[in-house]
Amino acid sequence: MPRLILLRHGQSQWNLENRFTGWVDVDLTDQGEAEATRGGELIARAGFKPDVMFTSVLNRAKRTGAMALEAAGLKDVPVIEDWRLNERHYGGLTGLNKAETAEKHGEEQVKIWRRSYDTPPPPLAPGGEFDFTTDPRYAGQDIPDTESLKITLERVLPYWNSAIAPRLKAGEDVLVTAHGNSLRAIVKHLFDVPDDRIVGVEIPTGNPLDIELDAELKPVSARYLDEDRAQALPALS
Ligand SMILES: O=C(O)[C@H](O)COP(=O)(O)O
Numbered sequence: 001m002p003r004l005i006l007l008r009h010g011q012s013q014w015n016l017e018n019r020f021t022g023w024v025d026v027d028l029t030d031q032g033e034a035e036a037t038r039g040g041e042l043i044a045r046a047g048f049k050p051d052v053m054f055t056s057v058l059n060r061a062k063r064t065g066a067m068a069l070e071a072a073g074l075k076d077v078p079v080i081e082d083w084r085l086n087e088r089h090y091g092g093l094t095g096l097n098k099a100e101t102a103e104k105h106g107e108e109q110v111k112i113w114r115r116s117y118d119t120p121p122p123p124l125a126p127g128g129e130f131d132f133t134t135d136p137r138y139a140g141q142d143i144p145d146t147e148s149l150k151i152t153l154e155r156v157l158p159y160w161n162s163a164i165a166p167r168l169k170a171g172e173d174v175l176v177t178a179h180g181n182s183l184r185a186i187v188k189h190l191f192d193v194p195d196d197r198i199v200g201v202e203i204p205t206g207n208p209l210d211i212e213l214d215a216e217l218k219p220v221s222a223r224y225l226d227e228d229r230a231q232a233l234p235a236l237s
Pocket residue numbers: 019020021022023087088090114179180181
């Protein structure tokens with residue numbers, strides 16, 4: 001049975017500062033690095049040896065994956081990176097402090113922007129500090145200026161179907177190191193979570209989510225490897 005581990009990056013500088021991050025390339029904190037290493041140790045202890053690692057193009061995910069593989073003694077695992085595994089694009093909220101934004105717009109509005117399935121934040125104004133359209137990593141790509149989880153899923157899922165699922169269907173084991181919301185999109189798809197229930201799914205930083213899949217890639221079992229930092233998982237159907 002194919003085995004999939006989803007690993008959200010370790011704590012980033014802007015997780016610590018409570019700022020909307022999205023596509024900004026902030027690095028891991030010391031705690032984030034420790035979480036990545038611990039994630040790798042747990043992966044090794046669980047006997048997981050991925051055939052391939054997929055990651056986003058953002059450093060916090062790439063570094064978490066590299067540190068985890070190193071800690072697991074699996075440095076030689078091939079790595080494939082793609083922007084479609086990036087964090088959801090936080091649009092005009094990018095860079096703002098989450099608590100200050102809640103004071104300004106109200107808790108309820110910020111919750112809608114953060115956790116509703118299909119309400120995107122306001123778009124990012126072009127030409128500002130966080131305009132990614134000139135970033136060479138996205139050259140030639142039709143990139144968004146804001147994303148809800150639904151929009152995020154609509155670019156994660158084609159990549160899942162074309163690049164990741166075929167490897168699992170071929171019987172390979174796969175590690176995906178990515179972000180809170182790109183991983184929520186994958187979890188929504190795999191566990192068939194209804195639109196109004198995905199609000200309750202939170203993925204902790206640096207805690208490997210170990211999922212055993214059947215031949216049709218339906219989850220057969222799922223658990224966080226660090227039980228002390230686990231969050232509730234959707235029911236297996
Ligand atoms: O992009 C961000 O700010 C975080 O990584 C995820 O944010 P969220 O908890 O608001 O979804």
